[in-house]
Amino acid sequence: MPTFPRLIRHTLTVGLLSLLAGAAAAQPTGKAAKGRKRYTFAQRDGVSPYVQNVTKNTDEEQDVDGSFTRLGYRSYTDMLTEIEALKKLNNWADTTYQRRLAALPAGGVLLVTIHRQGPKNAELSNLTLTATDKTGKEVFAQTLAPGNGRFFGRDLYQAQRTIAFPKMDAQELNVSIRDAKLYQTFEYTLTLPAVQ
Secondary structure, three states: OOHHHHHHHHHHHHHHHHHHHHHHHHOOOOHHHHOOOEEEEEEEOOOOOOEEEEEOOOHHHHHHHOEEEEEEEEOHHHHHHHHHHHHHHHOOOHHHHHHHHHOOOOOOEEEEEEEEEOHHHHOHHHEEEEEEOOOOOEEEEEEOOOOOOEEEEOOEEEEEEEEEOOOOOOOEEEEEEEEOOOOEEEEEEEEOOOOO
16 A cells, blocks of 8 residues: 555656756757857948847857857849849840839848858747837838758758848847847847948
8 A cells, every 4th residue: 555655656657857958958958058148239240231230240259169150231223223234144034124123122022141150050930020119119020031041061051032121211229130040149239321
């Protein structure tokens, strides 16, 4: 008779230990758990003049932890200038020019580029992009559509995505890209130019 309470106690102990072990395994470990270091002052991006990096996100950081995320922005005016130059260069017909012109997003585009170690880690659906204004109000949010990366070198894989951005007045936005697999958030400051 005393074996029955002992069996229940043993079962409850094993169940509790397995529950705690599962919770501990779900927590990020190693470099991913530390998060990203932040700059004291936001650093201007070398590729996109509208973007400033808030979190340290350089090629040197990529060599350390194997992850790199870059945000770029192309305004409507920049893309229109490019299309007009291509029209002159390629001698496009009016229909081709009109089709390209109609496809331009009025608010410009965001360019997201990631480098990750291993082909499975370069999955774009792990990323969620959120833009907030100075008051903290969310003005844009999107989880990226699935897409795989291509080999970039040294076990790094690169994936890119272009996202149409809504038309807004000239302002400064805080943009964060959350990587669900790495448990890291990459933060940027985006300065939208005046719409012309």
